[in-house]
Amino acid sequence: EDQVTQSPEALRLQEGESSSLNCSYTVSGLRGLFWYRQDPGKGPEFLFTLYSAGEEKEKERLKATLTKKESFLHITAPKPEDSATYLCAVNDNAGNMLTFGGGTRLMVKP
Amino acid sequence: ETGVTQTPRHLVMGMTNKKSLKCEQHLGHNAMYWYKQSAKKPLELMFVYNFKEQTENNSVPSRFSPECPNSSHLFLHLHTLQPEDSALYLCASSQAGGSQPQHFGDGTRLSIL
Numbered sequence: 001e002d003q004v005t006q007s008p009e010a011l012r013l014q015e016g017e018s019s020s021l022n023c024s025y026t027v028s029g030l031r032g033l034f035w036y037r038q039d040p041g042k043g044p045e046f047l048f049t050l051y052s053a054g055e056e057k058e059k060e061r062l063k064a065t066l067t068k069k070e071s072f073l074h075i076t077a078p079k080p081e082d083s084a085t086y087l088c089a090v091n092d093n094a095g096n097m098l099t100f101g102g103g104t105r106l107m108v109k110p
Numbered sequence: 111e112t113g114v115t116q117t118p119r120h121l122v123m124g125m126t127n128k129k130s131l132k133c134e135q136h137l138g139h140n141a142m143y144w145y146k147q148s149a150k151k152p153l154e155l156m157f158v159y160n161f162k163e164q165t166e167n168n169s170v171p172s173r174f175s176p177e178c179p180n181s182s183h184l185f186l187h188l189h190t191l192q193p194e195d196s197a198l199y200l201c202a203s204s205q206a207g208g209s210q211p212q213h214f215g216d217g218t219r220l221s222i223l
Contacts, residue, residue, distance in 0.1 A: 031209050042216050042217075043200050043216045046212070046214075049211050091209065095158075096141055096160070100153040102150075102152045
């Protein structure tokens with residue numbers, strides 16, 4: 001059974017204070033690891049897909065990396081508008097089901 | 111319209127009522143999904159449809175009944191729900207095949223009285 005654990009559960013940062021979010025996973029044959037952002041009252045918004053260890057993706061202040069056991073979402077010089085819950089999910093070779101982690105709630109103070 | 115649209119956005123119903131949630135996608139995808147999101151719990155997959163055929167039913171109680179008349183529309187029929195069914199119900203779509211990202215609607219916030 002696939003498992004995804006995200007840490008920390010909540011993270012408070014000052015504006016401009018860079019940090020990283022962790023997603024540890026156990027999966028039988030990774031087909032893809034996905035990062036999403038979710039704002040209150042909204043559905044998850046797709047950010048990145050990573051397919052193999054060593055792969056990196058960037059978008060504005062966000063950078064996602066992947067190893068064989070975990071993924072990191074690095075946030076460089078965050079702004080208050082980066083405040084949201086960040087979700088990680090994995091898909092295995094069995095089909096197109098996603099297994100989600102519990103999310104990290106990020107709060108960036110001005 | 112673009113993306114994934116869910117209606118209604120909010121729904122309050124009694125335990126003996128029957129209601130339906132609707133989802134429509136304008137992305138040309140051929141797979142659609144229902145998820146349940148409860149406070150303090152990870153997103154839970156409920157149902158998967160590939161090319162209008164149900165391929166996954168994640169041990170969901172029979173009081174939830176999905177319907178997929180075509181690859182653009184998905185319904186979740188609700189009857190005799192329990193208070194613990196109160197949650198955010200999210201619809202998503204993707205190209206079939208697990209390596210493609212799923213795109214989500216903004217959900218229906220369901221409250222059971």
